[in-house]
Amino acid sequence: MELRTIVVDDEPFSRQELVHLLKEHENINVAAEANSAEKALELILREEPDAVFLDIEMTGMSGVELAETLQKLKKPPSIIFATAYPDYAVKAFRLEAVDYLLKPFDEVQVAQTVNRLIQRFSLPEKNAGAVTGRLAVQSGDRILYLEPGSILYIYKEGRDTFIVTEKEKYPSKIALKELEGKLKGYSFFRVHKGYLVNMEKVEELVSWSPSVFQLKLTNSKDQIPVSRNYVKELREALEL
Incomplete structure (x- = not known):
């Protein structure tokens, strides 16, 4: 199974770091990168990725606003928030994010998120929400x-x-x-x-x-x- 993803972050270093860690996993194909939510929306509509790794605090449209917009799509991608701010955890839950990655990223944390993502796409649709069994x-x-x-x-x-x-x-x-x-x-x-x-x-x-x-x-x-x-x-x- 190969999952197509898009990484969205207006900080080049953080974006490149996450892309590097994701490319360590053969199941993940980073199809595109974006430095703003507006650019990401264009890419998502065109590329139709399986998942989006999304920063929250960005210039212009925020990651939360983009996630809310994506929920209106007929087939929205899975969302993984990647942020330096732990205060957004409740909002991430409300938006049914697969996971919530905190910066600075580390290999173990990213690997756990990738495993959850793969599990979500491996499960029958009716039980896709129970990726952790909890x-x-x-x-x-x-x-x-x-x-x-x-x-x-x-x-x-x-x-x-x-x-x-x-x-x-x-x-x-x-x-x-x-x-x-x-x-x-x-x-x-x-x-x-x-x-x-x-x-x-x-x-x-x-x-x-x-x-x-x-x-x-x-x-x-x-x-x-x-x-x-x-x-x-x-x-x-x-x-x-």
Whole structure:
């Protein structure tokens, strides 16, 4: 697999350094370079690269503004932000960047990013977001990386979403439906319009009446309501 990339940075030294490190990887083809976001946009529309390594603080259009523009394309390239400023990590997450490289670059850091990029293009489309095998969740001003297997269940309460593990409950700004999509390919099942449950953690399906069911989970005192609309599918999923 060869991935075509474009490197965008208005600082010549940083741009050349990153290009040099990327060329050490046979899977990466640096198709073009740009010293501004405006020039990069022209190149991206013409070259249609798989990925763009993008500086953030640039004269004129910023890297964030360019990334927002690229998201509107029918087939946007994967974005890797490359910057000296760690304060943009949350914005990078919101723009679904593959990674966030901090300057000065080093071989190990770039190699890890290249591996994530290759994994993303090697995975089926429906699970392309899970390149690290972990779920990236923005919680307040933090970005958390949770192992899907550590999650007991996810629920929404009003406009808020919460991710519950055996140790802690995390508030999240991501909608339940979006989290459900991110966790496709893992053992999660919608049991209620407001609940998504890790089926690996289900210990017991309790029937309180012919139409009222609850789930008991391993290592949890919480009981999860099951909508009668989901009971049949849930029984099949549990092989009952």
